[in-house]
Amino acid sequence: MVLVRQEIGDVLRDFRLQKGRTLRQVAGDASVALGYLSEVERGQKEASSEILAAVADALDTPLSVIMSEVSDRLAVIEGLSVPLSGHVPDTVPAELVSGYRSELLAQR
Amino acid sequence: MVLVRQEIGDVLRDFRLQKGRTLRQVAGDASVALGYLSEVERGQKEASSEILAAVADALDTPLSVIMSEVSDRLAVIEGLSVPLSGHVPDTVPAELVSGYRSELLAQR
Numbered sequence: 001m002v003l004v005r006q007e008i009g010d011v012l013r014d015f016r017l018q019k020g021r022t023l024r025q026v027a028g029d030a031s032v033a034l035g036y037l038s039e040v041e042r043g044q045k046e047a048s049s050e051i052l053a054a055v056a057d058a059l060d061t062p063l064s065v066i067m068s069e070v071s072d073r074l075a076v077i078e079g080l081s082v083p084l085s086g087h088v089p090d091t092v093p094a095e096l097v098s099g100y101r102s103e104l105l106a107q108r
Numbered sequence: 109m110v111l112v113r114q115e116i117g118d119v120l121r122d123f124r125l126q127k128g129r130t131l132r133q134v135a136g137d138a139s140v141a142l143g144y145l146s147e148v149e150r151g152q153k154e155a156s157s158e159i160l161a162a163v164a165d166a167l168d169t170p171l172s173v174i175m176s177e178v179s180d181r182l183a184v185i186e187g188l189s190v191p192l193s194g195h196v197p198d199t200v201p202a203e204l205v206s207g208y209r210s211e212l213l214a215q216r
Contacts, residue, residue, distance in 0.1 A: 002171055003157040048154055049111040063110055064182035064189075071179055075172035 002077050006043035007070045008052070013041040015059050015066065029058035110185050114151035115178045116160070121149040123167050123174065137166035 016026050023041070027034040032051055039045040040055075047055070056063045075081035124134050131149070135142040140159055147153040148163075155163070164171045183189035 001158065001161050004160050004171060004175065005157040046154065046156055049113040050109065052112050053109050062183070062186045062188055063112060064179050064186050067112065067175055067179035067182055071172050071175035074175055075170070078170045078172050080170055080172055 002074060003043065004070065004074070005040075005046050007073045007077075008047060008066070009041045009043035011066055011069045011073065012047075012055060012059070015061050015069075016041075019059060021059070026055065026058045030054040110182060111151065112178065112182070113148075113154050115181045115185075116155060116174070117149045117151035119174055119177045119181065120155075120163060120167070123169050123177075124149075127167060129167070134163065134166045138162040 016023070023038055024034055027037040030037070030051070032054060036045060036051075037055065040047045040051070052066075053063060056066055059066075072081065124131070131146055132142055135145045138145070138159070140162060144153060144159075145163065148155045148159070160174075161171060164174055167174075180189065
C-alpha cells in the first residue's frame with residue numbers, strides 16, 4: 001500500500017536539506033517538537049494540516065510546491081511516470097534530428 | 109492558514125461526484141465509516157494515509173492524481189496559479205487559428 005505520509009516525510013526532509021537547515025532550526029521556526037518533526041520526516045507520524053502549514057512556512061516553501069513534489073513521487077511509485085526519462089519523448093521530430101546532424105557535420 | 113485537509117476533502121468529493129458514486133458506496137468499498145468519510149470530505153477530519161489509500165482505491169483513482177489536483181488547488185489559493193486562464197497560452201499559433209477557421213467553414 002502506497003502511504004502518502006512516507007512521501008510527505010521524504011519531501012519535507014529533502015527540501016530542508018536543500019536549504020541547508022537542521023531539524024532543530026526548522027522545528028524551532030515551525031514551533032513543532034523536534035522529535036515529532038523527525039518522526040514526520042521518517043514517515044512514522046501523520047502531520048496534521050496545521051503542522052504541515054507551519055513546516056512549509058518554516059521552509060519558506062509553498063504547500064502547493066510540497067504537494068506537487070509528493071504527487072510526482074507517488075506517480076513514480078504507482079508506475080504512472082518514470083523519473084527523468086519520463087520527460088523525454090519516444091520519438092524525435094525528423095527536422096530536429098536532421099538539424100542536429102547538420103550541426104554535427106558543421107562542427108567537423 | 110491554508111489547510112491541506114480542506115483541499116483533500118474537496119478533491120475526494122469532486123472525484124466521487126464525477127464518478128457518480130454515493131458517499132455510502134465509496135465508504136463501503138473503502139471499509140471506512142460513512143460519517144468519517146463525510147467529515148473527511150468536508151475537511152473536518154484528517155484522513156490517515158491508510159484511509160486515503162483505501163478511498164483512492166475505492167474511487168479507482170491513483171493517489172498521485174488526487175495529490176496533483178490538491179497541489180493545483182493549493183497553488184490557486186497561494187496565488188501561484190490562476191485557474192483555467194493559467195492553462196491558456198496568451199497567443200495561439202497562426203496555423204492553429206487558420207486550421208480551426210477552415211474546420212468551421214467546412215461545417216457550414
